[in-house]
Amino acid sequence: MASKFNPLRYDLPPNTRACLFQDPKQLSSPPKTPIQDPKLIINGGSTLSGHVSISGSKNSALPILAATLCCSGSSNLKNVPCLSDTRTMASILESLGAQLMTFNGEIVVNTDGLLSVEPDSAEIRKLRGGFFVLGPLLARFGEATVGLPGGCDIGTRPIDLYIHGLQALGATVELRDGKVQAHVSNGKGLTGASFGLDCPSVGATETLMMAACLAEGNTVISNAAQEPEIIDLAGFLTNCGAAVEGAGTDTLYISGRRRLYGSEYSIMPDRIEAGTYMLAAAITRSHISMSPVIYSNLTSLLDKLSRAGCKILHLSDDTLELSAVPGATGDNLQGFSIKTRPFPGFPTDLQPLTMALLSTCKGISVIEETVFENRMSHVTELQKFGAKIQVCGSTALVFGKGNASPLCGSQVIATDLRGGMSLVLAGLAAEGCTEISGISHVDRGYESLEMKLQGLGANVTRMTSSSGPSQNFGISFASL
Numbered sequence: 001m002a003s004k005f006n007p008l009r010y011d012l013p014p015n016t017r018a019c020l021f022q023d024p025k026q027l028s029s030p031p032k033t034p035i036q037d038p039k040l041i042i043n044g045g046s047t048l049s050g051h052v053s054i055s056g057s058k059n060s061a062l063p064i065l066a067a068t069l070c071c072s073g074s075s076n077l078k079n080v081p082c083l084s085d086t087r088t089m090a091s092i093l094e095s096l097g098a099q100l101m102t103f104n105g106e107i108v109v110n111t112d113g114l115l116s117v118e119p120d121s122a123e124i125r126k127l128r129g130g131f132f133v134l135g136p137l138l139a140r141f142g143e144a145t146v147g148l149p150g151g152c153d154i155g156t157r158p159i160d161l162y163i164h165g166l167q168a169l170g171a172t173v174e175l176r177d178g179k180v181q182a183h184v185s186n187g188k189g190l191t192g193a194s195f196g197l198d199c200p201s202v203g204a205t206e207t208l209m210m211a212a213c214l215a216e217g218n219t220v221i222s223n224a225a226q227e228p229e230i231i232d233l234a235g236f237l238t239n240c241g242a243a244v245e246g247a248g249t250d251t252l253y254i255s256g257r258r259r260l261y262g263s264e265y266s267i268m269p270d271r272i273e274a275g276t277y278m279l280a281a282a283i284t285r286s287h288i289s290m291s292p293v294i295y296s297n298l299t300s301l302l303d304k305l306s307r308a309g310c311k312i313l314h315l316s317d318d319t320l321e322l323s324a325v326p327g328a329t330g331d332n333l334q335g336f337s338i339k340t341r342p343f344p345g346f347p348t349d350l351q352p353l354t355m356a357l358l359s360t361c362k363g364i365s366v367i368e369e370t371v372f373e374n375r376m377s378h379v380t381e382l383q384k385f386g387a388k389i390q391v392c393g394s395t396a397l398v399f400g401k402g403n404a405s406p407l408c409g410s411q412v413i414a415t416d417l418r419g420g421m422s423l424v425l426a427g428l429a430a431e432g433c434t435e436i437s438g439i440s441h442v443d444r445g446y447e448s449l450e451m452k453l454q455g456l457g458a459n460v461t462r463m464t465s466s467s468g469p470s471q472n473f474g475i476s477f478a479s480l
């Protein structure tokens with residue numbers, strides 16, 4: 001299929017906004033050297049200071065990009081983070097025939113001239129969010145064939161709830177040749193229905209909400225996920241003419257519309273990235289500020305960090321300051337226990353990073369992972385820094401070392417996004433040099449990672465095996 005702009009055909013380093021959103025004309029001369037999976041080199045043990053800007057939310061941007069498939073006309077999305085995941089999502093939309101353009105730093109998506117209802121399976125396998133196109137494609141075009149999704153290897157991550165929900169809306173759904181094939185055979189399209197989810201899956205709620213927006217009649221989804229990203233997606237869909245009520249509660253009421261119309265929308269700030277920088281400040285016993293943040297999306301982490309001894313100040317409506325400097329907090333931070341839960345509980349995506357922090361705090365902490373059954377693979381790597389952690393099933397006991405016995409730099413491997421980022425945090429706190437390979441996992445979810453860390457004073461360098469230290473692509477979204 002002829003493509004106006006496919007960022008994945010170019011080997012630009014992952015951590016540059018330019019790679020997704022640059023003027024297509026400027027992408028006509030791709031670099032010659034293939035980019036190898038990069039490593040991060042961290043000389044740790046020093047404190048951070050200053051201010052960090054929080055990017056748009058990955059987990060909002062992905063379903064909202066998928067939701068543009070529900071809409072006639074163009075959608076103008078602002079604050080989309082430049083990540084390998086959003087680049088992959090752009091490529092998925094392009095593989096269907098969508099037109100993606102940027103204008104003044106915004107991404108404009110038009111899905112009117114779609115040529116296919118089967119996205120590129122190789123791209124779908126790279127992330128979880130690509131699978132979310134299933135609902136919009138089926139609802140708007142009456143059929144869709146979507147390969148099984150990838151994403152972090154943190155559990156079995158089935159898709160049964162997506163399938164049952166689409167069947168409840170009247171679709172025929174089959175799994176054939178590793179692809180989900182769905183169609184509506186009544187000649188009219190999906191039909192609204194009332195059903196409940198066995199567990200409040202974020203992706204299933206999003207997929208079914210999008211599908212129900214174009215179904216005939218009313219849909220009620222009970223036991224829906226309540227994550228802030230659901231509210232953000234509902235905000236975009238409502239702007240496009242959808243009738244969605246109850247987003248952020250456990251029951252969604254959707255009144256189907258014949259058509260939705262593309263609209264302008266700004267993606268909310270990434271709560272997981274904000275939490276990550278809070279934890280980076282805490283593990284290095286530093287004082288930093290950040291914006292924009294939405295406090296109500298961060299309550300469970302803020303409560304724990306306050307109890308640990310961090311001082312947290314709300315500088316303004318969207319600006320937060322965190323101090324874990326020993327003078328301000330007493331000798332050290334106190335460990336605490338967490339149990340991951342769906343929102344508003346403690347987010348599973350912050351579990352690995354919190355584990356890194358707890359390994360430096362006083363006392364014994366208990367971490368219970370209840371959302372995914374296999375989200376502990378970072379433990380063996382954290383142990384290489386000298387962290388004292390024992391795992392039994394989905395529970396980890398962290399024997400905090402306290403400041404007196406710091407972590408030591410190490411050579412480690414990232415095997416998933418947040419687990420990989422927990423190694424970055426450990427590297428920032430550890431005495432000496434840390435080398436983290438597999439950093440492409442981390443690039444899925446952190447925009448301008450080393451630039452943001454360098455801006456806070458961290459000694460972090462990106463290396464590729466072919467070219468040594470990589471170029472610092474400091475191109476900002478606004479400047480494009």
Ligand SMILES: CC(=O)N[C@H]1[C@@H](OP(=O)(O)OP(=O)(O)OC[C@H]2O[C@@H](n3ccc(=O)[nH]c3=O)[C@H](O)[C@@H]2O)O[C@H](CO)[C@@H](O)[C@@H]1O
Binds near residue numbers: 059161202204349
């Ligand atoms: C792209 C994206 O938004 N990813 C997020 C999304 O993932 P994702 O949407 O995949 O996570 P889910 O909320 O679906 O998963 C939660 C639990 O539900 C189970 N389940 C899910 C679907 C299904 O059909 N059957 C089933 O049993 C899963 O195995 C898991 O145990 O929410 C997770 C939970 O907050 C986050 O960690 C991910 O960062």
Ligand SMILES: C=C(OP(=O)(O)O)C(=O)O
Binds near residue numbers: 059
């Ligand atoms: C698990 C995550 O992403 P995904 O669902 O795309 O694997 C994450 O963002 O931490």
